[in-house]
Amino acid sequence: MQLRGIGHHGRRFAILCFAVIVALPAGPARSTPPLPVPAVQAGHVHVAASRSAPESALRLQALLGQHSVLAAEFMRGRIRGDENFAQSANAALGRNTDAMAQLLGDVLGAATARRFAELWAQHVVELFTYARGLADQDEKVRDEARQELIEYEEDLAAFFVKASHGRLTTRAANGAMRMHVDHLLAQADAYAAHHYPAADRIYRESYQHTYELGGTIAAAILTGKDAKVLRTPIWRLRSQLGKLLAEHVVLVEDVTRAAITNGPDFSAAGQALNGNTGDLASAVDSLFGAKAAKDFQALWAHHVDQVVAYAAATAAQDSGRREQARRRLRELEVRLAAFLEEATGKRLSSTRLADALLAHDQLLLRHAEAFAAKQYDTALEMALETYEHMSEMAHLLADAFGATVAARLPVGGAATGYGAMAGVVKRR
Structure with a gap:
């Protein structure tokens, strides 16, 4: 896939990232917090x-x-x-x-x-x-x-x-x-x-x-x-990253289902997934520049391709192709983790990120396996877990991205607020 220009959602994200740049104070890097675990009780x-x-x-x-x-x-x-x-x-x-x-x-x-x-x-x-x-x-x-x-x-x-x-x-x-x-x-x-x-x-x-x-x-x-x-900018960043990463999960699962069933909507589902990948690349562009965005998009697109390849191989009961896709995914997890560690000035550990990406991919593969076996309750349970996991990942990444951008700024820089609810919610 080629890196596309920043579209409608990318432009909105660029505005948000500008707000992060001008509003976050510079300071020492914080240690990476644990992934939050939602508390759900009856x-x-x-x-x-x-x-x-x-x-x-x-x-x-x-x-x-x-x-x-x-x-x-x-x-x-x-x-x-x-x-x-x-x-x-x-x-x-x-x-x-x-x-x-x-x-x-x-x-x-x-x-x-x-x-x-x-x-x-x-x-x-x-x-x-x-x-x-x-x-x-x-x-x-x-x-x-x-x-x-x-x-x-x-x-x-x-x-x-x-x-x-x-x-x-x-x-x-x-x-x-x-x-x-x-x-x-x-x-x-x-x-x-x-x-x-x-x-x-x-x-x-x-x-x-x-x-x-x-x-x-x-x-x-x-x-x-x-x-x-x-x-505030950091919370808006968490929200927007959460939206894009959770949408990635939704769309890649849609594509894998179409791949497994050889559905007539496979091509359209793939184009929708490409759109999300482009929006994520636009976000990286806004934060870290065009070179980083191009590198990220290439890695992310290959990751998507291997998940789909695994799903197709599962449907065809081709164990060799399945293991090849799994092996390539593991390599991509390590490369993506190294990319994010470097982009965030080592505010994120590549080892920890690789483990998180491995967990993400394992959930996607388990979803594909269950769907291919027509175990739909299990497949949708995997889908729900993957969605939750990426929401948590967004929190982790947003904090590190915000701290990375803030660290580039002089201490005592200008500050501004960020709001997108005007005209919908009355002034308090």
């Missing part, structure tokens, strides 16, 4: 001591982005007539809904969490009904589902407006929820019509919009210093 609990309010905000972003992906996969499985996969995706959606409800309960209370879970589950049911209408070519079912979804959109928007005490406006909430549902229905329409490039373009737009929606909701719900922390 039932309503108070905010875990290991997760601050801003960390919970990033968690909400990740969960909402994950919802959009699982909902799309759920709908596509139904459209294809792959009922076993659709049922597994539905179960994964249920776990995602439970996780969001628990997170909101930690902040807003158990009664509010129960109300959210009820509304959100009804919204998921109507998405399934819409997909059933597409699969059965039943326009009446689709129209009825769309009308029900409009009503649930309004109810969910009102829920978030109330939770924010009006800091999130009704107009903004309604618009955001409508866009979320419109994305999911549009990608399903395109997928059912075999317009796979359009389906996957909207799939990406849906994920990106819903991930950002999580940030908007969190910024409205949180108050005082917690809300201000979310607008």
Whole structure:
């Protein structure tokens, strides 16, 4: 793959990185923190001591982005007539809904969490009904589902407006929820019509919009210093890296599934994945320059190629090709780790990074193996674990990247804030 120019998402990331450069104070390098482990317990609990309010905000972003992906996969499985996969995706959606409800309960209370879970589950049911209408070519079912979804959109928007005490406006909430549902229905329409490039373009737009929606909701719900922390450059960097790296997981798994089934959407899925790789390279360009971006993109693209090669070999039951792909992945993990260690001025250990990248790849390969064996519950469980792992990796990398950029600056440099919620959330 060739290094592309900075596109729409790359330009936004460049602006963010400029904010990091002018706002982060220079100082001694910090030791690398351990990868955070999400605290998930059954039932309503108070905010875990290991997760601050801003960390919970990033968690909400990740969960909402994950919802959009699982909902799309759920709908596509139904459209294809792959009922076993659709049922597994539905179960994964249920776990995602439970996780969001628990997170909101930690902040807003158990009664509010129960109300959210009820509304959100009804919204998921109507998405399934819409997909059933597409699969059965039943326009009446689709129209009825769309009308029900409009009503649930309004109810969910009102829920978030109330939770924010009006800091999130009704107009903004309604618009955001409508866009979320419109994305999911549009990608399903395109997928059912075999317009796979359009389906996957909207799939990406849906994920990106819903991930950002999580940030908007969190910024409205949180108050005082917690809300201000979310607008600081380092937290915005964590958010944006989290979005790109988690999207990488989502898209590479989509490509491997198409490779295993020899699906007609393989080429379109590959182009969507290339788009994410280009966005990640643009991020590296913004932080470390064009040479580093070119080197990163080459390594990252080869890494993706080997994951897909492993999936195809698994489907073909070719153990030789599988082991070759696994061996090449191990080599790439070491090279990527060395690249990141050098880029961050050794703020990250190449040994530790190689281990983290190995864990990432092992999860992706286990997902491919389970999917090829039609063990869809296991495959989606691996997908959820990989998504979580990359969210944690984003935190680790963002801190090191921010410290690396800050170390280049003179002590006492100019400072500026960074905010992207103006016009959506009222001034406090």
